[in-house]
Amino acid sequence: MPVRQRFLIVALLAAVSLGWAGPAAADADADIRAVIVDQVDAISAGDGARAFGYASPGVQDRFGSSETFMFMVEQGYGALVRPRAFEVEEVRQDGDRAAARARVVARDGRLYQAFYPLRRQPDGRWRIEGCQLKEAPGRAL
Numbered sequence: 001m002p003v004r005q006r007f008l009i010v011a012l013l014a015a016v017s018l019g020w021a022g023p024a025a026a027d028a029d030a031d032i033r034a035v036i037v038d039q040v041d042a043i044s045a046g047d048g049a050r051a052f053g054y055a056s057p058g059v060q061d062r063f064g065s066s067e068t069f070m071f072m073v074e075q076g077y078g079a080l081v082r083p084r085a086f087e088v089e090e091v092r093q094d095g096d097r098a099a100a101r102a103r104v105v106a107r108d109g110r111l112y113q114a115f116y117p118l119r120r121q122p123d124g125r126w127r128i129e130g131c132q133l134k135e136a137p138g139r140a141l
Contacts, residue, residue, distance in 0.1 A: 028126075032098050033088045035126045036116055043073055044082045056119055056127040077133055079106035080114070096120040104133070111136040 035054050042051035048066035055069065063069040074081060085105040092099050097119055104112040115132040 028093055028098070028120075029091045032091050032093070032100055032118055032126050035118065035128060036088050036100055036102060037086065039128060040080055040083070040086050043070070043080055046070075054128050056129045057121070059127075059129060077131060079104050079110070079112045079133060080131075082107060084109070098126065103136075111138050 039051050039054035042048075042054070048070035051073070052060065052063070052066035052069045055063075059069075063072060080086075083104050083106055086102060088100050088102045090101045097117070100116045100118065102114040102116065104114050106112060113134050113136050115134075117129045118126050119129055120126050
């Protein structure tokens with residue numbers, strides 16, 4: 001096998017092992033991040049219809065209306081309502097499924113980790129299938 005061909009094979013294997021997935025994956029990563037951030041922005045703005053629109057069809061069926069969805073968010077996910085800071089730190093994608101981890105600084109300064117499962121819909125859009133919010137040790141400055 002020529003040296004150039006061996007180099008290309010080694011480079012490709014290294015890229016795959018380091019998690020490089022190419023431009024399509026980078027686009028999906030950006031789309032996933034945008035869906036999550038846009039939903040948090042909508043929640044913070046009190047725009048229940050927009051926030052509910054980022055939920056998967058299963059979540060929408062479960063809650064039935066944007067009003068019920070927002071009530072649930074306000075009662076159980078208060079850290080996501082007008083947080084001091086919100087950042088999607090990591091996204092993992094496997095086909096039409098993805099998971100993301102976000103760092104949240106609540107209004108009271110407490111730190112949280114939010115875990116989001118997502119699924120790409122038949123129309124290509126990513127939608128959020130839930131959120132697990134856990135308080136993290138420490139406080140923001």
